[in-house]
Amino acid sequence: xINMDLSYILTELxxxxxxxFNAIAPPIVQTSNFAFKxxxxxxxxxxxxxxxxxxxxxxxxxxxxxxxxxxxLDEAEDCLVFNSGAAAIFAAVLANVKAGDHIxxxxxxxxxxxxxxxxxxxRFNVHHTYVDGTDMKNFEEAILPNTTVFYLESPxxxxxxxxxxxxxxxxxxxxxxxxxxxxxxxxxxYQKPIRLGIDLVLQSATKYISGHSDVVAGVLSGSRAAIxxxxxxxxxxxxxxxxxxxxxxxxxGLRTLPARLERGSRTTKEVLAYxxxxxxxxxxxxxxxxxxxxxxxxxxxxxxxxxxxxxxxKASNVEQVETFCNSLQHILMAVSWGGYESLVIPRCAGIPxxxxxAANIEHRMIRLYLGLEDAAYLVADLExxxxxxxx
Numbered sequence: 001x002i003n004m005d006l007s008y009i010l011t012e013l014x015x016x017x018x019x020x021f022n023a024i025a026p027p028i029v030q031t032s033n034f035a036f037k038x039x040x041x042x043x044x045x046x047x048x049x050x051x052x053x054x055x056x057x058x059x060x061x062x063x064x065x066x067x068x069x070x071x072x073l074d075e076a077e078d079c080l081v082f083n084s085g086a087a088a089i090f091a092a093v094l095a096n097v098k099a100g101d102h103i104x105x106x107x108x109x110x111x112x113x114x115x116x117x118x119x120x121x122x123r124f125n126v127h128h129t130y131v132d133g134t135d136m137k138n139f140e141e142a143i144l145p146n147t148t149v150f151y152l153e154s155p156x157x158x159x160x161x162x163x164x165x166x167x168x169x170x171x172x173x174x175x176x177x178x179x180x181x182x183x184x185x186x187x188x189x190y191q192k193p194i195r196l197g198i199d200l201v202l203q204s205a206t207k208y209i210s211g212h213s214d215v216v217a218g219v220l221s222g223s224r225a226a227i228x229x230x231x232x233x234x235x236x237x238x239x240x241x242x243x244x245x246x247x248x249x250x251x252x253g254l255r256t257l258p259a260r261l262e263r264g265s266r267t268t269k270e271v272l273a274y275x276x277x278x279x280x281x282x283x284x285x286x287x288x289x290x291x292x293x294x295x296x297x298x299x300x301x302x303x304x305x306x307x308x309x310x311x312x313x314k315a316s317n318v319e320q321v322e323t324f325c326n327s328l329q330h331i332l333m334a335v336s337w338g339g340y341e342s343l344v345i346p347r348c349a350g351i352p353x354x355x356x357x358a359a360n361i362e363h364r365m366i367r368l369y370l371g372l373e374d375a376a377y378l379v380a381d382l383e384x385x386x387x388x389x390x391x
Contacts, residue, residue, distance in 0.1 A: 014068035028248045029061040062244040073188035076221035085204030086112040087240035088218030095230045096178045099125045104142045105151040106133035133163040152181040160287045169197030190304040207338025211253040215246045264306035270375035282312040310367045318356035327385040337369035
């Protein structure tokens with residue numbers, strides 16, 4: 001993949017404006033299928049649907065503009081865009097396993113990846129081993145003769161544990177193992193897994209790519225051969241491709257991606273500094289903070305990080321965690337991240353209340369996403385919620 005200027009990718013690549021009346025914004029080609037002038041042309045499309053437009057379950061002109069931009073951002077030869085990040089994960093893994101195979105995954109992966117590993121794939125005699133991906137030795141020791149996939153998340157979206165992607169990729173190539181990395185936290189602007197040797201990189205485009213909390217989508221990038229293989233099987237069979245209107249919304253989101261990340265990065269620095277000194281905060285997790293356990297690796301692999309951080313509330317019971325979160329007036333309580341609005345989610349929301357253990361710092365974790373609001377506005381909201389703990 002030839003490196004391109006970021007501004008060119010976001011504003012020009014794939015946009016053949018003379019083909020659609022010189023409109024600045026590309027059209028939404030909202031069609032289910034495409035007509036042919038003769039039987040020979042249709043026969044050619046049936047032979048190779050990856051090379052032409054036949055039916056929008058496969059290729060679509062609006063989606064193709066988006067694919068070109070996203071592949072270029074990942075420094076990949078090609079990519080596919082799905083109607084969710086979970087669909088991209090499922091297709092990437094399913095395309096690279098068969099009955100009897102073994103997967104090595106980082107521990108505590110994204111919930112729907114975990115469900116695939118633990119519930120769906122074992123029905124087809126595909127099994128897995130979870131490892132602490134912060135130590136390369138764990139990957140080496142987990143390899144079996146039938147291991148075909150390393151599944152990575154670097155950083156993950158709670159404590160931001162990372163893997164040395166280049167080292168893992170080198171090890172995988174020695175054993176003919178496919179590497180798949182979820183890059184949702186960093187976006188292609190702040191981390192380039194393919195440049196580090198990873199075979200397939202995916203991300204939830206619901207988050208920073210969209211930026212407006214109005215689209216659910218996923219991206220999978222890699223070599224043309226790997227992407228074409230997935231297109232002709234998992235992508236087409238499952239029918240999980242993104243629809244033209246949502247692709248258009250993602251194109252809109254891409255235009256402002258660098259500006260939004262820059263704004264989020266500035267806000268993150270201010271809010272991070274506030275949380276680190278707060279007497280009711282026990283610990284803060286953020287990859288580019290010097291207190292982060294893998295700070296050296298984060299500096300090596302990431303060119304930036306913004307928006308998403310986790311802090312541990314000093315609390316002796318679940319009610320205190322709930323009081324803090326329920327007291328927030330402007331920061332919304334919701335899953336996901338990457339939009340214009342700030343969000344919070346307590347880890348204990350996914351734990352039965354009776355199982356809360358104050359001695360377990362994970363139970364007192366609160367994940368905070370910082371949107372495009374002013375930092376002072378967000379700090380004031382956090383402060384008044386902290387103050388409620390004293391009442």
